[in-house]
Amino acid sequence: MEHVTETMADAFKVALELGDVVLEFGRSGEPVPMNGERTVAVTDHIVLPLDTARRLLLSLDDSLKRYEAALRAAEAKALSPAEAALAARPGQVAARAPANAAGERAALLLRLVGELGVPHQYERSFRISAAGLLANRFLLTVDKRDLTGDARARVLGICDSLEMPHPLRAAAEDRFGMAGCVHFGFEGDAGSTICKLYLERAVAPEEARRARARREPVLLHLAFKWEIETAKQVTTEYLWHPALSAAEIEGRLAGHVYRDGQEASLAIVKATLALAAGKVAAEQLQYLEVQEEGNGRRSFDLNLYNAQLQVKDVQPLLYRMRELYAVRPGQFQALYDQIKAKALGHLAGGVHRDGGDFFNLYYGVAGFPLFHHRFG
Amino acid sequence: MLDAATSPRIAATAKRFAAEDYVELTMHFKCNLKCTHCMIEGTMDWLKPESMEQFEQILALNAQRRQWKGLVLTGSEVTLRRDLADLARRARASGFEHVRIQTHGMRLADEDYAGELVEAGVDEYLVSVTAADAASHDAITGVPGSFERTIRGLENLERFEQVTTLTNTVITRLSYRQLGGVVARLSHLRRLAQMEFWNYWPMRETDDKDLIASHLDVLPYLREALAKARAQGRVVEVKNFPECLLGEDRGALENAQPKLIIDPEFWPEFMRNGFHQCVHRSTCGARSCLGLNTAYVNKYGWHADVLVPFPQGE
Numbered sequence: 001m002e003h004v005t006e007t008m009a010d011a012f013k014v015a016l017e018l019g020d021v022v023l024e025f026g027r028s029g030e031p032v033p034m035n036g037e038r039t040v041a042v043t044d045h046i047v048l049p050l051d052t053a054r055r056l057l058l059s060l061d062d063s064l065k066r067y068e069a070a071l072r073a074a075e076a077k078a079l080s081p082a083e084a085a086l087a088a089r090p091g092q093v094a095a096r097a098p099a100n101a102a103g104e105r106a107a108l109l110l111r112l113v114g115e116l117g118v119p120h121q122y123e124r125s126f127r128i129s130a131a132g133l134l135a136n137r138f139l140l141t142v143d144k145r146d147l148t149g150d151a152r153a154r155v156l157g158i159c160d161s162l163e164m165p166h167p168l169r170a171a172a173e174d175r176f177g178m179a180g181c182v183h184f185g186f187e188g189d190a191g192s193t194i195c196k197l198y199l200e201r202a203v204a205p206e207e208a209r210r211a212r213a214r215r216e217p218v219l220l221h222l223a224f225k226w227e228i229e230t231a232k233q234v235t236t237e238y239l240w241h242p243a244l245s246a247a248e249i250e251g252r253l254a255g256h257v258y259r260d261g262q263e264a265s266l267a268i269v270k271a272t273l274a275l276a277a278g279k280v281a282a283e284q285l286q287y288l289e290v291q292e293e294g295n296g297r298r299s300f301d302l303n304l305y306n307a308q309l310q311v312k313d314v315q316p317l318l319y320r321m322r323e324l325y326a327v328r329p330g331q332f333q334a335l336y337d338q339i340k341a342k343a344l345g346h347l348a349g350g351v352h353r354d355g356g357d358f359f360n361l362y363y364g365v366a367g368f369p370l371f372h373h374r375f376g
Numbered sequence: 377m378l379d380a381a382t383s384p385r386i387a388a389t390a391k392r393f394a395a396e397d398y399v400e401l402t403m404h405f406k407c408n409l410k411c412t413h414c415m416i417e418g419t420m421d422w423l424k425p426e427s428m429e430q431f432e433q434i435l436a437l438n439a440q441r442r443q444w445k446g447l448v449l450t451g452s453e454v455t456l457r458r459d460l461a462d463l464a465r466r467a468r469a470s471g472f473e474h475v476r477i478q479t480h481g482m483r484l485a486d487e488d489y490a491g492e493l494v495e496a497g498v499d500e501y502l503v504s505v506t507a508a509d510a511a512s513h514d515a516i517t518g519v520p521g522s523f524e525r526t527i528r529g530l531e532n533l534e535r536f537e538q539v540t541t542l543t544n545t546v547i548t549r550l551s552y553r554q555l556g557g558v559v560a561r562l563s564h565l566r567r568l569a570q571m572e573f574w575n576y577w578p579m580r581e582t583d584d585k586d587l588i589a590s591h592l593d594v595l596p597y598l599r600e601a602l603a604k605a606r607a608q609g610r611v612v613e614v615k616n617f618p619e620c621l622l623g624e625d626r627g628a629l630e631n632a633q634p635k636l637i638i639d640p641e642f643w644p645e646f647m648r649n650g651f652h653q654c655v656h657r658s659t660c661g662a663r664s665c666l667g668l669n670t671a672y673v674n675k676y677g678w679h680a681d682v683l684v685p686f687p688q689g690e
Contacts, residue, residue, distance in 0.1 A: 076640035085643035094647040095581045097673035102680060103655025110659050124684065136655060136680040188655075189680060330592040334682040337595075337623030366687055 011040040021053035022046070102136060102188025105162065105228065109140070109186050109195070112158045118146035123345060123365040126335060127187070129358035133327045135335055136188040139198075139362070144179050152176045155197070158184065162195045165226050168233040172197055172224045185223070196225040198238075208242040217241045220288060234353065238288045238301065246282035249273055249302070256289065257300050257350040262357050264324050265349060268317050269302070272347055275314065276307035286346075292353055299350030299358075305343065311363050312340035321359055339363055392569060392611050393500075393542070397445040398476070398634035401426050401434060403463065404451035409480055410518035411506065413546045413576050413587055416642075420452055423639045431463065434637065435470035446474035446500065448634055455483040461496035468497035476500035478544075482522055484529025494536045502542045502572075503530055507550070508557025516550055527561075534567055542570040547617075548587040552594045555601035563608055571605045573598060575616040577649045581670045590676050591621055602628055618654070619665035620684045631664050654678075660685035 009025035026042040076084040126135040185196030217239035258266040286303035342364030349359040481503040507513040513523035613630040650670035
């Protein structure tokens with residue numbers, strides 16, 4: 001062995017010639033500037049009988065097996081953490097926390113509405129009440145005119161995917177013709193997922209003027225709501241009182257919505273109304289009252305977008321809500337800090353169907369492409 | 377009229393040390409502290425440090441490609457390596473503009489040793505400060521006197537003009553109330569350029585040591601600390617905290633890490649954290665948020681009541 005010289009090779013070629021296996025080893029040179037190809041200087045030309053080549057193959061395979069883990073580790077260094085984890089321990093999957101059912105369904109609704117392929121609008125909200133703070137709530141709005149084909153079937157198909165109970169579906173199908181817009185609503189919290197389909201009428205100006213003249217409301221939305229887990233269902237009417245003055249709105253709040261007391265809540269709404277009415281005539285705010293057959297729901301929804309306020313403009317009032325319902329300050333602050341610069345949308349509140357006092361605050365409506373030209 | 381949402385103002389965060397400018401080599405897996413929050417506790421015995429051959433390869437690669445400006449020498453406590461100064465010297469000679477060590481800083485309390493490292497070319501020091509006072513820090517590290525030595529180490533580095541220091545404070549149930557205090561305690565350090573706050577992750581599916589603090593509890597203390605540090609002219613970085621919860625401080629979130637050269641057996645352990653979980657994960661437009669991890673969700677739930685998704689494409 002004394003005449004053997006050690007050479008390094010980083011390239012090889014295998015060929016079969018006249019029944020023998022020919023191995024060539026060499027070193028690759030620098031890339032050629034013209035085409036980037038590398039040339040190889042062959043340093044060794046070895047001819048092996050076929051049997052010897054077979055033994056070499058087996059021997060190489062055995063040898064490499066011993067270093068398999070080390071080779072895998074070396075290769076894994078170039079991978080991303082997730083790929084390296086899989087390469088280091090194949091078949092081992094990282095444990096995940098049990099899925100959040102409400103989160104999965106929210107994602108499903110967002111996906112299904114997105115797949116309609118039409119412009120839509122996205123508005124988030126939170127509810128604050130004695131039950132706590134719930135913020136995984138949103139509305140998705142679609143203009144029915146944008147829906148090609150059978151709009152009724154496409155909208156109800158989404159409701160089917162979210163397990164809309166049959167009687168409610170039949171009622172929604174029956175009334176679908178009234179809709180100018182449809183809104184898909186979602187509320188998810190631990191153990192409960194409530195989905196909603198709102199049908200919104202396009203109220204003609206003349207109808208609104210007549211209603212105003214007669215001091216009567218007009219039906220604006222009809223909402224079909226269901227809880228997935230229990231299949232509980234309810235139909236909700238949203239009645240618009242067109243062009244009320246601030247005093248008239250206050251009168252309806254005190255005399256109808258909060259007629260059983262709830263002074264603290266009434267004071268919060270009145271303060272919000274005063275703030276908004278300081279920015280724009282109250283007649284340009286949209287005041288709705290909400291009722292449901294078969295329960296004592298008596299609530300309002302005051303659309304504040306025209307006042308062009310931000311959530312932070314009502315911060316003291318939000319803190320009063322937080323104190324009223326004894327919501328943990330840190331929990332509320334975490335949410336507030338995220339949304340304070342969003343546009344203030346609408347404030348809803350009053351007596352819910354369970355008899356409890358509540359507020360819902362909608363904020364930060366965002367339009368997806370091509371939407372604002374219709375809703376602007 | 378429906379208004380489009382307005383974006384919250386984001387506190388400006390200068391990025392002085394971009395992760396992509398650094399490569400991190402784990403050169404040592406021994407430590408003389410017993411920090412309760414140690415993320416490689418239990419793996420130090422069997423993770424293999426990088427070989428000198430690998431070290432040389434990185435140096436050669438970078439000399440050829442100039443891919444990274446800085447080399448980070450880390451592992452558990454890299455100052456326990458006797459040849460650390462030599463490694464730094466070789467790295468600088470090969471062309472690295474910066475050599476950083478990640479350390480608890482205790483050995484730097486020795487002025488001669490600190491001087492030796494600086495002279496060898498270590499010009500950046502990422503020092504772990506776990507709490508604002510000696511009693512709390514020593515209780516976390518398990519070694520009496522460790523706080524005083526770490527602080528003295530940082531102070532010793534003040535002598536050297538070419539040195540930049542950074543600190544890292546791990547946020548746990550034991551430390552979160554002291555984050556602002558840490559900033560105040562280090563306010564005298566002129567070379568301290570960046571303060572990092574790493575929210576603890578347990579490297580497993582459950583919080584066996586009961587160290588994870590609720591994000592909602594941490595939030596006010598963290599934001600106070602960020603404000604204080606910024607007021608002192610420090611760059612701030614937060615890791616592993618939901619981006620949406622940080623509000624105007626979301627710019628401080630920096631989950632990017634330098635390219636880490638480590639025993640690949642580390643990654644299956646790391647992946648047990650199960651990052652990127654959130655009820656909004658399918659719809660949120662946040663790009664750098666790690667979401668919640670498995671142990672966090674198992675302990676505190678999904679926080680669906682406070683997490684708010686960012687618009688897609690923001």
